[in-house]
Amino acid sequence: MPTRTLVLNVNGARHEVQSSTTATLAEVLREGLGLTGTKLMCNEGECGACTVLINSRPVLSCMTLAADAENKKIMTIEGMADLQTGALHPIQQAFVDRSGMQCGVCTPGMILTAKALLDDNPSPTEDDVRNALSGNLCRCGNYRRITESVLLAARRMKEGGKR
Ligand code: FES
Ligand code: FES
DSSP: OOEEEEEEEETTEEEEEEEETTOBHHHIIIIISOOTTSOOSSSSSSSOTTEEEETTEEEEGGGSBGGGGTTSEEEOGGGTSOTTTOOOOHHHHHHHHTTOOSSOSSHHHHHHHHHHHHHHOSSOOHHHHHHHTTTOOOTTOOHHHHHHHHHHHHHHHHHHTOO
């Protein structure tokens, strides 16, 4: 399998990683960079667990070639908390406070999809949240609390002016 050095910008840091030319972004994040917060559930584009942000848009990292993510800004769940203080992002905190996770496998993808939603629409309705998260499956069936978590985060971010 041919390999080459990929240069990826992940969570604001530049990484050089040796990778097969056919590796997916999920594989390189998890195995090449050790960023295992990106989860793999179906590995075939069906569940949304592997969602990361590329240039602020949600993408399925299991369906994206790592090589296609070069020269773009990649955000994974590891980039959500404040890197200086370790404080959780308000969306993460809301998931904690509203029990928005059970096993947690879907949670990173849910949170990153929710971030893209709230960056675009700081005052979503419940339907807006459900629509935005419709590609993210939760095998624990925790949808009600996930939706409540995102709505709580939206309220707190508006009140606190934090994005
Ligand atoms: S693991 Fe990528 S969509 Fe399911
Ligand atoms: S919390 Fe288990 S898959 Fe969603």
